[in-house]
Amino acid sequence: MIQVVCIKQVADTETRVKVGADGRSLDPAGVTWIMNPYDEFAVEQALRLKEKLAAGEVIVVSLGGAGAATTLRNALAMGADRAIHLKHDGAGDPLQISRALATAVRATNPSIVWFGRQAVDDDAAQVGPMVAELLDLPCVTAIATFDLADQKATVERDIEGGREVVEVNLPAVFTTDKGLNEPRYASLKGIMAAKKKPIDEQAADLGDPGLNVLALELPPARSAGRIIGQGVEAIPELIRVLREEAKVL
Amino acid sequence: MSILVFIEQREGRIRSVSNEVLGEASRLKASFGGEVVAVLPCAADPGASSLGAAGADRVQVVTHEAFGVYDPAGYTRAMVQAIEQVKPAVVLFPASSLGKDLAPRVAARLGVGLASDCTALAVDDGALVAKRPVFAGKALQKIGFPKSPAIASLRPKVFAAGGTAGAGAVENVAANFDAAANRARVVRTAAAAGGKVDLTESEIIVSGGRGMKGPEHFALIENLAEALGATVGASRAVVDAGWRPHSEQVGQTGKTVSPKLYVAVGVSGAIQHLAGMSSSRCIVAINKDPDAPIFKVADYGIVGDAFEILPALTEAVKKVNAAHV
């Protein structure tokens, strides 16, 4: 069984956002780059399934500049078999990224395509279901559990105030939520082995943009609040301000 | 040019997020000069006639027996058909768990962009401009739409329901789709214990962090939450320790919330936590460390021991409730 995992390199969640010179994107100066945290769950789930079946291949795909290759190398060190780097510098909106990924994914003829629920930079939560539609594959987003028997997967996803249980025939697309699994760390052996694994570089065709990013702005800073007191003595004043000033009680 | 709005129902009830989206559509209507058309996929009409008062000029009820639960392929087809027929300038979805799943599918089928999880919409020179948080709220993107229709999903609890009422004329449309060909099927929905409200749709949230020292002490958080009519949230430290379920995590790798009141107890205020809750209307922090970063975003803070403050605060809230029934 061929499994493809789409992974994105993003700014570390510790990053303090500064707006770049173009006024529309993140200033990359001083930013540490990581694999999108949700994509780690996707890589882990693919590896677990391959280990359980004791067969198949896990291919990781990333679209981006030179940094994408680093992230691909990390996934190879976790245990993925080979990588495809769709080379593209600069921005792309979710539809454009989906188009380029769909073309590369289609050529691998996969049984399962894995995505993170959302990339923690653009927070779009779009690319998984968009690729699924472009490939005309069934898709379940933000899954919290995964089980496979006879080419049919049973998965659960959290919805407001409950859970949906979904049955899906393969081939299919899944996007992973936190809680699905505990991603592994790359072992030293894995890191050494990754150096010899192939990264296939391909050109990416993004097509026309679906969105125009007009500006990136910082949110208005919250005005400094106040400490209204120490310990239980402060409670009456808290109740008063919540009722009279904030009017939330 | 019309505005088309997806209406979400579950188990025979129209969900309140739909009214928020309709409210915003009715406010935008003047700028586009057309109608607000609501599209409601369902198995049986959950009350389409109420949507006029919420802002709809027309309501298309798209009935199919498979639409008793969320049917991704069928809903996508229904929305694409409605859009091709109405040819709206703008299409709006709620950024609920269903809307977040459905909107990208519809956009991909139409080959147009989607601005997801928006917190403000405006019209500039006759064109829609959306604002949406990125980097979990550490920055905001301003988005324009080069293609038509402009599609956006709207974050729950940000937009006010109750716009200008529309005529609300109800039309019935046959869903033209074969559910037997579905390759993904929702076989069951299980309600969470106690039928609790989701964090993203809660008016008030009380979150506990590692300062609560152990899962057994979350009863203190739950008691305060109950007195306030609030939902319980948690920091990632607490979720990773297995004290609370993943569905309660607030932050960059959890839920992004904007309640009217957020009470953080024993939460230090790491940047990833702040990202998920700093758009709350009013923030209260209770922490024994006066230098905890959470106090930098809190409107009101109490420095002290959560184990003393929580029971007393719960009693005080109950007294207020009793005095104002």
Ligand SMILES: Cc1cc2nc3c(=O)[nH]c(=O)nc-3n(C[C@H](O)[C@H](O)[C@H](O)COP(=O)(O)OP(=O)(O)OC[C@H]3O[C@@H](n4cnc5c(N)ncnc54)[C@H](O)[C@@H]3O)c2cc1C
């Ligand atoms: C990739 C990544 C993603 C992350 N995503 C998230 C996320 O989505 N959400 C999230 O929350 N975190 C996230 N984190 C983790 C984050 O960095 C912090 O580690 C975490 O938020 C800390 O949780 P905490 O505030 O409960 O614990 P701590 O930082 O340990 O804080 C405990 C606080 O309790 C106070 N305290 C102790 N005892 C008492 C008492 N008796 N009474 C009152 N106060 C007391 C202490 O003063 C302290 O401020 C992420 C981290 C990474 C690397």
Ligand SMILES: Nc1ncnc2c1ncn2[C@@H]1O[C@H](COP(=O)(O)O)[C@@H](O)[C@H]1O
């Ligand atoms: N440039 C990219 N390269 C590879 N995968 C991506 C890329 N952008 C997004 N993805 C995948 O799509 C998921 C959702 O991203 P988004 O829709 O941008 O929030 C991510 O978690 C990744 O799995």
